[in-house]
Amino acid sequence: MIAELNEVPMKSPIFDSVQIGDELAILQVPPVNRTTLALFAGASGDHNPIHIDIDFARKAGLPDVFAQGMLGMAWLGRLLTGWAPQSQLRRLDVRFQGITHLGHAMTCSGRVIEKFDGERSVRIELRSTNQYGQVNISGEALIALR
Amino acid sequence: MIDRKWIGHAWPPSVLHIDRTRLQFFAKTIGETNPIYTDVAAARHAGYPDLPAPPTFIVAAEMDAGAVERFLAELAIPLSKLLHGEQGFTYHKTICAGDTIAVHSRITDIYDKKNGTLEFVAKTSRVFNQLEELVAELRAVIVCRHDRRT
Numbered sequence: 001m002i003a004e005l006n007e008v009p010m011k012s013p014i015f016d017s018v019q020i021g022d023e024l025a026i027l028q029v030p031p032v033n034r035t036t037l038a039l040f041a042g043a044s045g046d047h048n049p050i051h052i053d054i055d056f057a058r059k060a061g062l063p064d065v066f067a068q069g070m071l072g073m074a075w076l077g078r079l080l081t082g083w084a085p086q087s088q089l090r091r092l093d094v095r096f097q098g099i100t101h102l103g104h105a106m107t108c109s110g111r112v113i114e115k116f117d118g119e120r121s122v123r124i125e126l127r128s129t130n131q132y133g134q135v136n137i138s139g140e141a142l143i144a145l146r
Numbered sequence: 147m148i149d150r151k152w153i154g155h156a157w158p159p160s161v162l163h164i165d166r167t168r169l170q171f172f173a174k175t176i177g178e179t180n181p182i183y184t185d186v187a188a189a190r191h192a193g194y195p196d197l198p199a200p201p202t203f204i205v206a207a208e209m210d211a212g213a214v215e216r217f218l219a220e221l222a223i224p225l226s227k228l229l230h231g232e233q234g235f236t237y238h239k240t241i242c243a244g245d246t247i248a249v250h251s252r253i254t255d256i257y258d259k260k261n262g263t264l265e266f267v268a269k270t271s272r273v274f275n276q277l278e279e280l281v282a283e284l285r286a287v288i289v290c291r292h293d294r295r296t
Contacts, residue, residue: 029177036175043168043175045209048225060226069230070202074176077201081180086198086240093234093285 012084015120015145024110024124027079031105032067040071067100072128072137079108079126084143090121094139104130110141120145148221148265148290152253159248160211166243168206169197176200189242196243201235204273204282207249217251221267223290231266234285239275246276249284265290 030036037051046068049056057065073094080089100106106128114123121144128137166186173183178200181188189197208214218228241247255268271284 039175043172045206048228050225069233070205071176073233074200074202078176078178081201085192086201087193089201089237091234091236092201093232095232096230
């Protein structure tokens with residue numbers, strides 16, 4: 001049983017078999033709705049009313065509430081931890097380029113763009129794109145591989 | 147205009163005890179279905195001491211402690227003009243349920259673009275666990291949009 005504790009059963013890509021240009025399995029998330037925004041406000045601790053209160057959003061001159069940036073980044077996190085175990089994630093950086101509105105159905109994608117032989121790690125380019133082809137979040141991750 | 151005197155300013159650390167229920171709620175909210183994020187046995191089987199906190203969860207520490215709210219109030223950035231510009235994490239150790247993290251943040255830069263209609267605040271944080279180990283470093287850029295009415 002002790003051996004089992006140290007075992008890592010989750011499949012992890014192997015450094016030598018990963019190639020530059022490899023695509024991570026796409027993560028398609030359901031369209032953003034108000035329930036998700038309300039729940040994420042509670043779960044993340046971000047209670048900014050601009051994401052959950054339409055009255056507040058309208059007073060700020062916006063037509064409606066919009067998604068928390070960190071919700072979109074959490075989905076990119078899922079894309080990565082679905083590819084390799086989280087303990088191998090070394091860096092994650094994003095730029096929020098466009099607002100994710102209600103109804104946006106985000107597709108999270110990633111592609112290996114560089115391999116580092118010394119530390120056996122890979123750099124991954126990340127994107128979160130809506131159904132209209134607009135990139136709302138772009139970024140990069142660094143993942144260590146065996 | 148955001149007062150540039152805040153460049154270099156540091157706040158007292160935000161402390162958050164990471165509990166399973168909160169992590170399970172967070173995982174559910176982001177649609178995470180991998181059982182290691184909700185089932186302690188699965189997490190242990192995968193080599194973690196308890197449920198791992200998903201990679202972006204750490205931000206909750208400063209939210210819960212009210213540090214973000216305080217920082218926005220002190221810099222006089224209204225919520226209605228606030229946008230998240232950039233966010234980055236460097237990970238040294240996976241944070242798990244049972245850990246208590248302390249987030250130490252500092253303003254590293256304040257600058258503007260487009261004739262001052264957009265102002266940017268760059269903040270970096272160092273995150274320590276209960277053993278005083280550096281577990282993560284955070285980078286954030288927040289944007290204040292003066293073209294949006296309050």
